[in-house]
Structures are given as structure tokens and as C-alpha cells.
Amino acid sequence: MEYYRSMLAALGHRHWWPAKTPFEVCVGAILTQNTAWTGVEKALANLENAGALDPRVLSALPVPALEELIRPAGYFRLKATRLRGLLYYLEQSCDFDLGVLARRGMGEVREELLAVRGVGPETADSILCYALGMPSFVVDAYTRRILSRHGLVPEDAPYHELRDYFMDVLEPDPALYNDFHAQLVRVGNRFCKTRKPLCEECPLGSYLS
DNA sequence: CACCAGGCAAGTA
DNA sequence: TACTTGCATGGT
DSSP states (O other): OHHHHHHHHHHOOOOOOOOSSHHHHHHHHHHTTTSOHHHHHHHHHHHHHTTOOSHHHHHHSOHHHHHHHHGGGSOHHHHHHHHHHHHHHHHHHHTTOHHHHHTSOHHHHHHHHHTSTTOOHHHHHHIIIIISOOOOOOOOHHHHHHHHHTTSSOTTOOHHHHHHHHHTTSOOOHHHHHHHHHHHHHHHHHHOOSSSSOOTTOTHHHHOO
């Protein structure tokens, strides 16, 4: 919590995820897997220009066409199938009305998302938090890097351990989880860019006080 | 040129 | 169960 207060003071509220609609969040969550956001932006722009940032239009799109549109996000064949899988789930579970999912129990929806091929814990939590407005803490590479380098968790700590680390302490407040993860990404992006063990300039230490 | 980016699943022993 | 590998483009 001290980290959060410090980052909040330094950076201000971020209220995050660059997307216009909850559905766009779902698409972005798949596209950004192990990929720089710049490529994802291009892919999303392509989809937008094609009028395909709509669940029904996107579902009707032939796979090769979809692959071409998302090519700049990398792993395009893989992600095309993953998107189809997620679309199928969204249609079956709520007929593309994400508000319906948002009113159900978080644990239940999380399990269902994890059962979709190509949806792992981070993607599921991103959708829960940023598309459905639920208090599911998102752990990503930056989160792990920042916490482990500050000796708060082992470097190879499993996903759920990091998630619990936050959720055991924080109130289940969607806006808080949203902003907190955004802060971590911002700090990681600016100061812990590399995978290599040291990030000398990382000023998180100075955020603690 | 080498390395990295907001993961995940499948294959191997 | 615990490693390893494939997936692909674009930027530094």
C-alpha cells in the first residue's frame, strides 16, 4: 500500500487501459500477449478501420482476413485463433453483452475465462478488471520484476502468489486495482525496461517513505 | 546485429 | 512434475 501511495503521489491517477469499449479491451488483452503495445495499437487501428471492432463483425470475419489485420501485433496466426476462441466464449456466455458477465460472480467468470484456449491468468484478470470492472488484480511482467527486485517475492514466484500478495491486503475496489496496476506498468515502462537483473535508475526506492 | 516486448500452451523426459 | 520450445512482428 505504501508503494501505491508513493506512486500515486508521484504520478497521479492513471485510470487506465487505452480502449474505447470493454470489447476492445478483450481484443487488446489477447493481442498484447508478450508483445509491445505499439504493435497492438496498429493492429487495433487496422481493425477499427475495417469496422471490425465489433464482436459480431469480428466473428464473421474470415480467419485469413483477421490474420492480416492483426499482423503487426505479432504471433498473428496464433492470436487469430485465440481471438476466435474468446469470441466464441463471449457469444455463448452472454451473447456479447459484457454487462451480463459483469453482474456475475468474479470467481466463476474467471474460471470460465481460464478455460478458453489462449486465455491465461493475466489475460483473464485484464478482462475482469479492465473490461468488466471487477476487483481482480492484474499481474504482469513489470509487476513481477518490480516486486522481486525489491525482495518482496521470489523472482520465480507463481502468478497466483503475486496476485494474492496484493489481494490479501487491498480492499476489493475495482478502481484501486485498475489504477494500481497502471502505476506499476508506468513505473516498469519508464525505469525497469529491461529483463536484465539490474535497473540502476529504478527510483521505486525513493517512492518508499 | 542481438535483444526485447503488458503470455500461453504443447511437447519432452 | 519440471524444464524447454514455438509462436512473429517491430522497435532500440
